[in-house]
Every structure is written in C-alpha cells, then in structure tokens.
Amino acid sequence: MKENNQNTLTTGNRFLMDMPTAWFMILSLIIVGAGFLGKLPTSMVGGFALFMSLGYLIRFIYWKVPLIKNTLGLASIGLTCAIIKHFGLWPENIVETMTNFIQGDTDFLSWFIAALITGSILGMNRELLIKAGIRYFVPITGGLIFAYLLGGLVGQAFGMSFKDTIFYIAGPIMGGGTGAGAVPMSEMYSEAMGLATDVTFAKIYPSVTIGNWLAIFGAIFLNILGKKAPKLTGNGALMQDYSVEESKASYHYNMTMNDLGTGLMLTMTFFILGRVLNGVCPIVHAYAWTIISVAICKISGILPQRMEYSAVKWYDFAQGTFTVPLSAGIGIAMLNLQAMLDILSPGFVIIATAVVLGAIIGAGLIGMLVKFYFVESAVTAGLCMANAGGNGDVMVLSSCDRMNLMSFAQISSRIGGALVLVVQSVLLGILL
Template identity: 45%
Template structure:
C-alpha cells in the first residue's frame, strides 16, 4: 500500500486518513493487550489520543448526544470510564493513564496552558470593559442560580450546601477542562477527599446542565420572536455604545513563541503554588488572578501573549480528547455517577439553569442590556460546557455574533467560579 493510498481525501480522524489511523490504532492496541505499552507519557499519549479521537467522533455524530448532551466530550468521558470499569482495557493500561494524569501532572499541564493562553489571548480593552459592565450580569446569574438551587435542595431534603457545592457550582463553573476538573481538585484538597469522588458527582450535573442550557436557549429565541422588546436579535446592549472587540492582529504560527507559551503557562502555575503558601486560596484561583492582572496592566509584551495563546490553542486542539479520556479513567467513578442520578437531582440541575437565566436577564436589563441576550450570554453560557457548549447554545438561539461575550462567560466567569468556590469552602466547610 503506497503512501498516497494511505493518505486519501475521504473520512479522517484527527486529520489522519482512515487507513493510516487504523494502522496506528492497531499498533497501539496490540501493545496494550500484549502488556508492552510503555509506562509514562510515551505510552499514555498514543493510547489516550486514539481512544479520545474515536469516542469524540462517535459523540459528535450521535443525534441526541451531539445536539443536547455536549457531543463528543460526554461520550469520551463516560466511554473511557466504561472501558476501564468493565474491564475492556487491561488494568495495566488503566494504571499508565491514571499515573500520567495524576502522578506525572498532565492534568495540571493542560490547565496551566488553558488558563494562561485563554486570558492572555483576550482583547485587553474588552477584558477591562467586561469587568465593569458585563461581569455584574454574570454575578446576577450566579447569585440567583446558587440561591434558588440551595433553597430547592433544602426544601426537597437534598441539603442546601450539597445542592450548591455539588450541583450548582459545577454547572456554573465554565465547562469541564477549566471548570469541573480544577473544581474537583479544589474540593478534594479542601475536604481531604479523593478528587475522583468529586468528579463523579460533578460530571452528571455538567451533562444535564449543558443539555438544559441548549434547550432553554432555543426557547428564549422563540420568546424573543413574540416579545420583540426583550431582545436585540443578537445585539447585547440597548445603547449604540456596545462594546466591540478590536480586530486582533494576526501573527503567524511561530514555534519559538509556542516554546515561550509553555514557559509562561508553567511558570504562572508555579507562581500560583508560591502564592498559595501565603494566601489561603487555591493555587488555580491565584494563578487566574495573576494572569488577569498581568493582562490588564499590559506587563507582558504582546508577542509573548501571542505565544501563550498559540500554545493554548495547540494544547486545546490536540490534547483535549486525550485529557477527557484521562478524566474518564482517572477521575470518573461510573458506578457513583449512575447512583447519583435521581428525580431530585434532575430538578436541582434545572433550577440551576433557570436561576442563571433569570438572574443574568434581570441584572442585564438594569444595566442596559437586552434581557434575552443577557440571559443567553451571562446565564446559559455560564451553565453550559465551556467552548463547545457556547457554540451549541448560540446555535440553538441563532445568535453566533454573541460569541465574544459567551467566551468571557466561559473564561472569566469560569475563573470567577473557581475563586468563589474556594472562598465558600473556607467559610462553610
């Protein structure tokens, strides 16, 4: 078989032609079941990337899953968890992936790239403007969401604190990679509990919350068609002085800049660890604050910011499915997830999404935003699963032009939830 036949223009996975991908998969799986898969990243990476690519493609093609349940991300997490829970993959491969995620720090490496690159890659003026006028909209959604969920949890016998910490906060936390994953670490450290248990409680809430956010977005679009005074049809602010994101100067992909991005992201992570020794806040939250301050003050040259952004994009594009496999294997107890689902749990998830919608719409209206657009961006884009959830929510309500504000909700709003969760844990637990 020639190289040209292997590399055809048909169906592809990870940008690789199907024949070539099947050959790579056969080699990796053969090593896995022979028990000769190397330990460490050299063995974990190919296995996690291949499993992630297959399950991600499956999830993005299943009708109900791709439209209402977060697509590939959910299938990768639960699918990989099922593979190890039911013994489809050998125990040795489970240990390799688990150690890569926890012992060798792949999880922290990914989070560092995500936080540093996403914040440094934002437009500075938009970041500053958003903190003044847009963040109160997010805050309104968070307060009503947490308060309503806590109240319903108390009335239904689930417990107010349990409903807030294990349902509302994970849903409003900014997705999986930047939300539930670091939250599970924060909760695990504060409660002296294995993060795996925390993750197993949070993942069902994320999936259901994402599905409900998409459905509510479609309903808000219909409401806007009947009550035209409530919507700007994609325009967020009622006045003509809407915040506009300046055109980002494009910069060619530069391998040296990506190297700088690696150094910046890992150094910011280390800096967060240093601050955590003196300030009683989790290192992730301190890292986020530090990156945001540096961005606002313009301390780092734009070229280096671009490097951090390019590295973040590389990591997110190539490593996210692999990371989700690691989350499924190392942090998701499938039996605990199944046992956590109940009618009360579903109701609490709904009240979280409903509270976010009402709170952000109300505050947004007071500050000169259209209520429906404020609810969509400040509420539903906080309650969905990060970037992929933003696309799904905005597609459902035909308002893709709101993506910059949706991204603020996912990035800055999600970062705020990490800080809020750290503070609430120190107060109530």
C-alpha cells in the same frame, strides 16, 4: 486500482487530525493493542499516545451519527470511556497509564488548564477583559442565590429542611469540587457541628459527584438551546457587545516554531507563579493567583506583544490538538459512573437537579442584566460553579464547545468556590 489504494492511504481526514484514515487506524491498533497486552508505558509517552488515539477514534465514529454529534457532542467521548471502565472492559494497563497521565505525577490536566488560562486571557481584547471582569461576579452571585433558593424549596417539598439542603446538597454542589470545596467544607462542618471530618465528608461528597454529572448534561442542554434560540448565545462570546472575533486581541505576526516554545515557557511560568503565590497566601487558590497574574500583565501591557502572541499560539495549539483526546482521558481516569449510580435516589436527584437548574437560571438571567449572553453566562457563572473543579470545567466547556471560556470557568471554580466557603461559614453561624 493501485492509484485508488494510494489515495485511500494518503487522503487526510479532518476528524483524525488530517491524518489518512487507514494510517490512523494502524497507529491506534498498535497503541491500544499494547494497552491490552500490558505493554503500554505508564508514562507521558503512553499517556499521550493512548488518549489521542482513543479520543479521535471515538469522535470519528460518533460524528458519523448526527444525533450524537448535535446533542452529546464531545461529552459522548468521556461518557463512552467512563461506561467502558464501569463494566471493567478497559485492561488495568490502560486505566493505570491514563490515570497517571491525567492526574498523577504527569498531571496533564493542570498543564492543559494552564495553557487555556494563560492564552485565553492574554489573547482577549483588553477592553473586554476589563468590562467582563468587573461584571462577572454579578451572574456568579445570581446563580448562587437562585441555586440555594430553588434547591431549598424543592428540598422542603421532599421533606428535607432548608438548612440541610443548603448544607449537604446546594453548598457542596456550588463549592468548587472536592479538593478546594468538599474537603475544607467538611472540616468546617466538623468543627461547627462537633462531628468527625470523615462523617461530614461522607455526607457532602455525593452532592459533588452528582452535581458534576448534572453540570455536564446541563452544558449539553444549553448548547442545544443556543442552536434553537440564537439570540440567547454569542456562540462562544460572553458579552453581547462583542462577537467571538471582536473578543480577541489582534496581532500581525507570522507564527514560527519558536513562538510555540516561548508560549509554552510563558504558560508554565505563570502556572508556577500561581503556586508560589499560593504558598505565600494559601487562602487564594493557585489557579486564582495564575488568573490574577496573567490579567495584571494583560491589563498593564507590560508583556511584549510578541510574547503575548506566542502564548496565544500555544493556547491555540493546545486547545485544537488536545481538547478531543482529553475528554477520553478524563472519562477513563476521573469519571466514576458507579459513584453516580450509588446516589441515584429519586428525591436526591430531583433536589440536586433543582440546585443546578437554579444556577443556570440565576447566572443566565442576571448575566443578561450586565449584557452577557444567557448561554455563556449560564455555562461559566452557573455550571462551572456546580461542576467538580478543573476536570469538571473541561468536561462542561467541551460538552458545549466553548473551551475558549476556560479563564472565566476557572474564576468560577476557584474564586467562586472560595466565595461559597465564606457563605457556608456565615450560614453555619446563622442556622446552627
């Protein structure tokens, strides 16, 4: 009997970071209990502890239910945390700690995205990066055109003019989120229409919110579609001529702990460089500058191979360890269920759905013309245009288990979002 008890405590569980189940539960009880007692530090220490315990615990429970695992996937973690917050069941200490950790002074979300951008680009097959990069704006353009046309047509069916649908629903949904999309777009509208900025922002922000939620559910749908129709997906590979393995660069090193340190330093340097260059040229988003800088280094081959390898290993560690818990963190800190419920009028939801569906169809079909897989093209060039920027990219990609495509998702959110602002400014001049 004693031997059986020992096995219970020492046998690892792959859904709990290979930690013994009993020990994980003990550690989680201490962490979450501290949150309910108001004793959880509102710092990086409390944030790391809380989101890892909640994320892996919720996944451990849900992965016992095949229906949830095979449909909602990792999105179930964020949705569960958002629902709990909506009903006020999280204590203030837990919400405060997680909010500060994810998007406050600690800003773990930016740290995570930087790791994914740097590692995914440096770890990409150089030939693929060149081919895919050149073609990528083709499906982005296709998704944008289809989203505007389908949204405008459905809007007219519900008594909304094509112009208003484009200005207040389609454009904001496809515009790259709030900070880089809705805010500058509202200022643009304010100047052109002679309205106060808060008035124009209030008219377009609901579209950003509902677009983000629809993009998450769209990713769940596309993941299921890929399983039902395998020819439509590369299971994480974007281009049809390359499998997931063929999409990766090949290295022949044995990893050491120093590689993780080098990878972390290189990743953070590219992240900071993006912000420096954004200060010089603010019209290009800091993440876009990071993408451009990393891509130049990869294509030119100026980085030593061992440093590339180190950044890829750091990316592997960050993605493998933090994707699951980050879903819980975003659910608590950033997913506002009430904001979505407040705008759920049937007509508005149907028009917004048409916009997101147009983005899926346009990006997916046009992507196939340049030899992209339908699912991966629709997710990155379509849904990652329609979501709410950085946190939306994480939720969309985690919902369809394609976090390796973060670099392309960020191109959509940042450079694609800037493209939408240009399109909206041109349309303002034509339609007003």
